[in-house]
Amino acid sequence: MKKLILHIGFHKTGSTTLQSFFAKNENELRRRGLWIANAGRENKAHLIHSHLFWDLVESDLFDSKKGGLNECKDELNHLPNRAKLMISTEGFSRLKKPKDLLSLFDEAEIQVIAFRRKKSSLASSLYIESLKAGSNSTFIEFLDKESFLLDHDHICDLWRKENIDFIDFDIGDFSSNKALVTTFLNSIGIDHDGFTFNEKRLNTSVSESEAFALFLANNLLRHSNLRLPTSEKLRFLSKIRSSHTDLARDQRRFDLTELEAAALNTKLSNPFTPEKLRSSRELDSLRYIKYVTLMSARHLDVTPGERMLRILREKARTFTNQSL
Structure with a gap:
């Protein structure tokens, strides 16, 4: 057999x-x-x-x-x-x-x-994978959907x-x-002798701030008229992630004001822990809906880097309640 x-x-x-x-x-x-x-x-x-x-x-x-x-x-x-x-x-x-x-x-x-x-x-690892693939669900919604x-x-x-x-x-x-x-x-009955083993980590980790940027971008795409092929969408999300990593290293890279940078740093801390999301609906707040609506109404025919700058600026200004 x-x-x-x-x-x-x-x-x-x-x-x-x-x-x-x-x-x-x-x-x-x-x-x-x-x-x-x-x-x-x-x-x-x-x-x-x-x-x-x-x-x-x-x-x-x-x-x-x-x-x-x-x-x-x-x-x-x-x-x-x-x-x-x-x-x-x-x-x-x-x-x-x-x-x-x-x-x-x-x-x-x-x-x-x-x-x-x-x-x-x-749970958190699978949730971040879903964000990388384009999901726009909150963590709580993800837990219900993927039980x-x-x-x-x-x-x-x-x-x-x-x-x-x-x-x-x-x-x-x-x-x-x-x-x-x-x-x-x-x-499976195979001797491991004679093989070489790679101890390098093959999948890179996604920080909570990067995950938050992906979450916002996914919702932006979902609420806009922009229709991207899957391959282009994944490249776009990858670019957003790398752009956000750069922002974490150098706030001045995108010429954000100190107020904008402070708003981003404050709001992006630990957004996806189950305990915080069960006690807070920040991601579904009126301010967030306002942000998505405003961004969806704008033209998105810019490079991923420029698009990310717009996203970060609008998000920061919305969080600081500044007029747009």
């Missing part, structure tokens, strides 16, 4: 570290009997099979040229004896009915591996019920990338 290994994440549990390791060591892993599916890969430095998930859920993001689940099944069927095929994508952790996927490979021996994370540390994704224990229980070999680990138990990768390799 052929063996299929599914690495399903979860989100924000070291998946990028693992997928980068897979990409850099694919030839050696194959030599040791682990094939990584060619179908469904994204063109990224780390190896992730997003298109297989998008194929399963019939998403518009699926590109048949990348290969889908049928092509993946063909790869599994043509494996050498005793070889294993692996798929890695956090998308599968979103499935409320894992059987929809598992039934497609019912003739294979299936092993599923997941890394869990506690809700208390997971399923935040409950790793419940998701693990759904997979365990499917009568498969399911292994899960708590990401908090790992102090290094090497420990994480070694544990994964050991769980």
